[in-house]
């Protein structure tokens with residue numbers, strides 16, 4: 424075994440002589456799991472000690488944990504999703520049987536399935552909350568435009584990941600939720616036709632299910648991974664606060680303990696939700712029998728309500744175009760709002776507008792839910 428600087432033999436020094444451990448550990452900082460940059464030319468211990476002695480970067484300071492929480496949830500989804508993929512069969516005739524058998528016959532199957540479902544719900548909620556926080560905190564000002572746009576696009580990609588997942592069990596609820604969701608996406612010029620092209624049509628049959636599966640387990644996860652990477656890269660470059668990095672009252676060591684606590688808390692919360700609030704499967708899907716109260720998933724309720732609010736004379740593609748224009752306007756907000764980046768107290772108009780937009784969005788969700796009868 425190789426000896427380290429102090430002359431002691433250790434597994435770390437043995438490995439260090441054969442692998443660049445610092446480079447491997449620096450992957451953690453690339454994805455925000457270690458809020459410090461490591462000098463990959465130095466041995467791990469030295470690089471860590473050096474990082475520990477540096478002031479804490481602004482993006483690692485409390486309460487900035489949404490990025491890290493969302494990435495951990497993404498990891499939970501990838502691991503639980505891979506476990507489910509061992510038993511899941513992506514054809515219309517086998518899908519329902521395979522997911523019910525995962526829940527019934529496979530040891531720990533129900534837990535993994537429920538953790539996957541709840542992690543998806545929490546991920547979307549956190550990604551949405553992150554956008555709200557960035558807006559009200561004015562974190563989309565000069566040089567942080569990319570962070571804002573990435574947050575918006577990540578939320579949209581995550582909703583597509585969720586949507587493609589909902590069809591996979593091929594139960595009545597998932598099937599009809601997807602049918603109603605596709606009525607919304609099909610109204611969107613460009614995005615609607617592109618999505619139909621990817622899945623091979625606007626109907627829902629066995630081949631479409633298989634393409635949903637490929638999108639779900641390969642395309643969206645890789646896109647999300649790339650988006651997370653870009654987000655953390657930009658955050659490391661420009662930080663999350665316009666206030667310069669000071670010495671900071673907490674050290675990196677304390678931040679790492681906090682991070683460990685957050686992970687433990689998150690796993691505990693997921694296990695609690697999965698065990699005490701399970702989301703059960705519906706009966707197998709019947710494409711010829713629409714169940715009462717079939718509606719799009721929660722994140723499409725407001726767009727659904729907006730689409731249905733137009734007078735009947737307005738063509739559907741024009742309504743879709745309006746929705747897309749709205750999205751582009753919000754995406755380009757950092758370039759439209761010249762006072763972005765100033766403290767909330769100095770942007771009363773933007774804060775009032777944001778609060779109004781949230782209220783209108785909540786009202787649209789309520790309306791979207793009540794457009795259909797009870798379930």
Ligand code: HEM
Pocket residue numbers: 497500501502503504505507508511522525536539540543546547581582584585586588589590591592597639640644647
């Ligand atoms: C590598 C990543 C992923 C893999 C391999 C994966 C795999 C799977 C598989 C095999 C199923 C069907 C089995 C079942 O329903 O129990 C499923 C369902 C599902 N997935 Fe994923 N998934 C991944 C990522 C995601 C992401 C990123 C989201 C959401 C943001 C997501 C949301 C869902 C949802 C909502 C379901 C339906 C669960 C249900 O109704 O039981 N998945 N996933």
